[in-house]
Amino acid sequence: MTEKNRDKNRIWIFDTTLRDGEQAAGGNLNVAEKLQIAHRLARLGVDVIEAGFPAASPGDFECVRTIGQEVQGSTIAGLARTREQDIRACYDALKSAPSRRIHVFIATSPIHMQDKLRLKPEEVLQEVKTGISLASSLFEDVEFSAEDASRSELPFLIKVFKMAVASGATTLNIPDTVGYATPEEFYEFCKAIIEGVGAPEHVIYSVHCHDDLGLAVANSLAAIRAGARQAECTINGLGERAGNASLEEIVMALKVRQDFYGFTTGLDTTKLHSVSSLVSRLSGIAVPPNKAIVGANAFAHQAGIHQHGVLKNPLTYEIMKPEDVGASGTELVLGKHSGRHAFNDRIEHLGYALTREQAQTAFELFKKLCDTKKNVSDGDISALIADEILVPDQKNMYELKHYSVRTGEGPALAVITLATNGGEISDAATGNGPVDAAYRAIWRAIELEPELISFSIDATSDHSDAMGEAMVTLRSGEIVAPGRGVSTDIVESAIKALISAVNRLYVIAAARGVELQKKQKPAA
């Protein structure tokens, strides 16, 4: 018995993102990607990582073998049917893993036994006996799952689990394979199994729920209340059909409502966000913005009343701190529902000290902008303040006077002339295409090179004489400024957008009393 088993208040987290999660439509990870995820799961503090199903394919075998050898800190599990070749494949994949588990399963519901396995209940019982006996001769740590347990007959299920324990299983898993259970019923069901099997102390019960009715997390928590001490789950709730129980939701429910459940896990929850992003990026399956814990909006408040409350005390509308799950922080999304408090707070945060009247005008302009733009970014607010409040009459620092570009063989060449302070500055540069060359020439001319955070050019219609609308965002130190330029000549629109962003950088810097960092003339 390990330390973890002895602690009755500790819930083991068994992550199956790489096995059940990978069965999600579209999710197909290669060995290197799975290894990267497994390392991060281990650092997150997951107790068991189910790395794959070695008998399923050479790729899965390789993956379980590699993860078993290279990932430290978690037990690595491989899945197997009760068949000898599956169990031996799992052993071969994990024989040199420092901490390993075999996870053997067979279905126990009438519909699965009759229509899928075409086995009688006594034959299934025999499969459990031979499969688990072989598994326990090769592994110390043996998990047995009764697939489709929630639709199995209780007396038969108890018999099957008793047989698994007698044959050497150390973990008994109760899956709701098709997401059919409901929390109240599943609680009673799990309780009845645990009482009926009467397993010795060293055996722990596990739960594995699917989300077909959106109840996977609720059912997992019900099973934990009934006596399960291991929860099987996946990052972002990835998995077959509607997915598996989401790891981050189970873990945070146990943490935030420890007063109710009374359990802990060994996870460093501050790593949840980054692991979620990694899994989403590598699997290509996006996290819905409203997803609990890790969704982009999980800590975003748009309603004015909520924003007001959160500014006074985050706990008015937040039950956990964003930092507890590694999120970047509470975000007050500014839009048409936002109130004056949130707007003023953002202005302050952006470094402006406006008078009461200026703040009032800015708020009115902001509300108008919200009617045309769904999400108003910090850059939009800075632009609004720079253009409309701080220097409505001030001349721009730079205006485009003239430009020419030469393209064709070799790098493009641009020559730029800008009007400034009654004079002119001019410079030339080569670049990778006409826009790049023009931008380099501008940086040389103005001796400034802010970071180009975003750049796009769109046509304003689908005709060949369409205007090109260029948008850029620049950052210099803490200051972020957007710029827009429109022209039938797309190079000119890109140049105008850049110059308008540069002008705004100057206005914002002056308003904050800071100097923009000058740069030595970069090479032509």
Ligand code: KIV
């Ligand atoms: O959903 C399920 O029943 C499974 C088993 C293999 C545990 O994934």
Ligand code: ZN
């Ligand atoms: Zn499953």
